[in-house]
Amino acid sequence: MEQAESLALPALLAARAARNGDAVLFSDRKASWSGAQALEIAARRAGALAAHGVRRGDRVALLCTNRSEFMEIVLGCGWLGAVVVPINTASRGMQLEHILRNSGARLMVAETHLVGAVHAIDAQTHALESIWLIESGEGGETHNRSGAAAAGASVAGTPAAGAPAMREIAVWPLPPLGEPLAAPCIGDGDALAILYTSGTSGLSKGVICPHAQFYWWARLTAGHLGVVPGDVLYTCLPLFHTNALNAFFQALVSDAQLVADRRFSASGFFASLIETRATVTYVLGAMVPILLGRCASAQEQAHRVRIALAPGVPGHFQQEFTERSGIALLDGYGSTETNFVLGGGVADQRAGYMGKLVPGFDARVVDDNDREVPDGEAGELILRADTPFAFANGYFGMPEKTVEAWRNLWFHTGDRVVREASGYYRFVDRLKDAIRRRGENISSYEVEQVLLSHPAVETAAVYAVKSEFAEDEVMAALVLREGAALDALALIRYCEPRLPYFAVPRYLDFVADLPRTENGKIQKYKLRETGITTTAWDLETSGYRLRRT
Structure with a gap:
């Protein structure tokens, strides 16, 4: 590069x-x-x-x-x-x-x-x-x-x-x-x-991002998006995440301009594109079905935006969004620890796939022993950069986590993917116990610690279930202490000042026991397979609205 x-x-x-x-x-x-x-x-x-x-x-x-x-x-x-x-x-x-x-x-x-x-x-x-x-x-x-x-x-x-x-x-x-x-x-x-x-089941890890990593994020992303001098890049995603911070560097190295709004508004999104005279924008997977769920309006075609970076948008939404808005959607793969390693330009897009390997990086799909699996078989995606400092330097103050993630000198993403013989990569699911909601990574461990701190809760298991918006919802199965009683809404109110709003569970299921292995470890995969139970309490239908500040 x-x-x-x-x-x-x-x-x-x-x-x-x-x-x-x-x-x-x-x-x-x-x-x-x-x-x-x-x-x-x-x-x-x-x-x-x-x-x-x-x-x-x-x-x-x-x-x-x-x-x-x-x-x-x-x-x-x-x-x-x-x-x-x-x-x-x-x-x-x-x-x-x-x-x-x-x-x-x-x-x-x-x-x-x-x-x-x-x-x-x-x-x-x-x-x-x-x-x-x-x-x-x-x-x-x-x-x-x-x-x-x-x-x-x-x-x-x-x-x-x-x-x-x-x-x-x-x-x-x-x-x-x-x-x-x-x-x-x-x-x-x-x-x-x-x-x-919060990419794993433990405490949040501080990803050490060097100067060069932001440069390469900018160059590669701007190249895939086709950013040119004079472009107006518009984001309503938070600057404390890689996506929006990367957009600033795209503007910096491409002689473009970044306009950053405070937050996403479904009702005001297209109006903001028009007002800012944006030509390029950024959306997350859950934003597209939300926008498509609104009644069509003239504003959807009255802007100047030609393309949007749109990681994680389900393939069946992509064509409809482009037809309604005239905005091409660009998928790809990267993480806070890595860079824009899978992707390509608009001509390289293929619905349901993240793209091909970008020059300057190596990728393998491997089994539990880091042995490469055949094309068409699911395994963990591991990555390596050819260029110095194109990836993060590790996790701050967590040397053991750094060694674990970069073992064998490859970064282990924790994502299960399939590489097709054509060279395209398809996302399957996450290996580790993380939840992705509202564009945020949520550690089930951190949510569980808050739930377990309630005096009425004996055991808690937090896991992802599917939502109607192409993302995860947070569900918790709870066993109460003997003789204790706890109202679901009371538990939500207990969590609210102790967790980010997006990490507060949507579903609560009070159960007598949880599935366990012979040595007592909770089998979360069984809970995920069961999904939303008929006995689960749903915050969305309760009438209660979480505070966001």
Whole structure:
């Protein structure tokens, strides 16, 4: 794969400013920056971070929705050589505590309506020393009334029972941009971000993403999509995930513009495409059937979008969506740990398949012993990159998980696929106990830990069942303690402040016992095979609506 002289973010910003500095690079529809302005913002935000004591290699946590300040912190960290840690804005309780503890971040940048989740956890469990607040305009007054600290004050997290006196965390308003900082020499393999993903049944793992990985994501994705200078890329997916963050880098290296909206709205999606004059967009598998479920309108054909990156859209929806909207859908395969390894352009698309192997990567489909299986037979997809730092560097603070995933010098995806003799790859299912819902990876382990923390619950098994929107739904089978009684809605309300909204189970089934092996291990595959039982309680039909903040 042909590459630039340096693949680090400072070099990419400088090249864009020199090549096409006046054209708009990024917009959140309230603020916008040209390529030249982005270069200045990166250097000056890095100056403010350095003045606060942030050094090269330090982690900076970021709890923020899609807005210009989000990208400002990413650029500042990348320029300084610090590592940004974007956190899912729905993270709560144990999950948020784990991310902060594992990353070791001493500084967090957070919106005012989100920072309450940080104050609700035990400050003794993480290293945060200070928080920079972004005035969100979303629930900020409620946040202040709830007793969170005013800017410049200090707060302490909620102490655990019997815990020692809590240390304080200084809270300040987001400081203005500082004096420009000269960019240090950043290597292609230096970490730019740690992105947390719940790809297995254990705690979330922090994927160490180097600068070069984002460059190759951008080059390959932009190439498959056919991005050209002057294109307007539109995303309503969250910037704390690879998909949308990758879109910024596509705009950066392709002399295009990225417009980032706060969230997906089925009723407003096509209107947003029209308003932003978008030419390329991004959707997830579940979004397409949701959009198709709405009544057809003139807006569906009144935009300028020619193509959308659309991983995971079922084949039977692709043709209908393209006919209704005029937007070609591009499937493919990649993960936070890897890159755009399977795919191709529009002419290479084949309904129901992820695509062929992209040059620059190796792929095998193997059995439990990493022996390659014949074409047409299902096995685990394992991957390797020819180019240095095109993949992640491992899992932060989890060397044993890194060795496990990269054993035999191949990255083990945990996905069962079939490679056809034609060279096309088809997704079958996931080997590991993960759930994919609303574009999010959910760890069944983390959900189970919350359910088991309820005093009435003795045993819990969380697993995926199919939904009507081409994705997973979360189901939990529960055994209550002897003599205990528990209402389903009461359990949902118990989970709500302790889990991201998308991880709260939709289905609850209270059972006498769970299927087990001879040594007592729960046989989840039997629960998945049974699916949604006739005795299951359904949150969607209960009339209760989860809060999203």
